[in-house]
Amino acid sequence: MNFKDYIREVPDFPTPGISFKDITPLLEDAEAFRKAGEALMDFVKDLRVDKVVGIESRGFFYAPILAEKLGVGFVPARKPGKLPRKTQRQTYDLEYGSDALEIHAESITPGDRVLIHDDVLATGGTARAICDLVTSLGGEVVQCNFLIELEFLGGRQKLGDVPLRALVSY
Numbered sequence: 001m002n003f004k005d006y007i008r009e010v011p012d013f014p015t016p017g018i019s020f021k022d023i024t025p026l027l028e029d030a031e032a033f034r035k036a037g038e039a040l041m042d043f044v045k046d047l048r049v050d051k052v053v054g055i056e057s058r059g060f061f062y063a064p065i066l067a068e069k070l071g072v073g074f075v076p077a078r079k080p081g082k083l084p085r086k087t088q089r090q091t092y093d094l095e096y097g098s099d100a101l102e103i104h105a106e107s108i109t110p111g112d113r114v115l116i117h118d119d120v121l122a123t124g125g126t127a128r129a130i131c132d133l134v135t136s137l138g139g140e141v142v143q144c145n146f147l148i149e150l151e152f153l154g155g156r157q158k159l160g161d162v163p164l165r166a167l168v169s170y
């Protein structure tokens with residue numbers, strides 16, 4: 001299946017000059033939705049993983065599915081002020097702005113082998129921030145896993161040695 005057939009490119013969203021990759025057609029098509037999940041799972045099936053961290057909000061579509069299939073827990077990384085207990089926070093820059101993410105500090109046990117999932121790797125600021133959060137809590141990032149990599153933005157370089165897999169690239 002060519003997953004790009006299910007990703008709509010929307011010019012000038014959310015700001016002028018950005019070509020937004022809209023994955024909702026893929027989510028809306030039952031077969032494409034399932035096959036993309038299976039393909040993401042192929043990237044991780046031979047890894048030993050203790051937790052899957054998914055990034056709000058578009059990382060929440062597949063991260064819990066991967067966690068369920070791997071038989072491990074799902075940890076949400078959320079925008080600031082949403083998680084009620086003690087959190088660890090990291091700010092970062094985006095292709096269109098800046099933001100911050102938090103995870104519950106207790107969600108990662110030192111030594112945990114952590115899979116990170118998000119829909120898009122763009123500049124890599126978000127993924128770098130989550131890698132730093134996980135490692136600051138004693139976890140080890142075993143893979144950063146994406147539906148889409150925007151290669152021309154060079155996000156991969158920001159992740160250093162962390163193994164990175166993406167289903168489609170632009």
Ligand SMILES: O=P(O)(O)OC[C@H]1O[C@H](OP(=O)(O)OP(=O)(O)O)[C@H](O)[C@@H]1O
Pocket residue numbers: 055056057058059093094095096099118119120121122123124125126127155
């Ligand atoms: O590699 P980067 O330049 O950091 O960009 C990638 C991030 O940008 C988008 O999230 P956004 O902040 O738009 O939030 P959303 O998932 O809630 O729509 C996307 O879902 C990634 O999380």
Ligand SMILES: Nc1ncnc2[nH]cnc12
Pocket residue numbers: 018019020021022095096120122123150
């Ligand atoms: N161009 C883009 N399309 C969709 N999500 C994004 N997140 C950051 N850049 C993006």
